[in-house]
């Protein structure tokens with residue numbers, strides 16, 4: 001068996017949005033969201049330095065994210081709240097007015113337009 005064949009057994013882990021809907025980069029938390037009213041899709045970068053505040057939850061320190069998104073198509077407001085550990089592991093999150101989607105779904109949706 002050649003090396004390449006062995007490697008093909010390792011597939012990229014599928015994103016489980018119910019556990020962690022966020023995509024982390026070194027500078028930002030990236031999220032992909034769909035508006036529950038009109039179906040518009042959003043990509044939002046929330047910068048760790050300027051937009052995410054230190055916070056406390058259940059006696060633990062970490063980072064708190066609050067983001068509001070309003071699309072071009074309708075007046076529905078999407079609210080995202082999340083709490084991360086000091087190392088930016090996702091500890092809790094909720095979303096109102098929309099739902100999280102994967103990066104793949106976002107680009108598939110964008111490609112249709």
Ligand SMILES: [Zn+2]
Nearest residue numbers: 035038074076
């Ligand atoms: Zn909308």
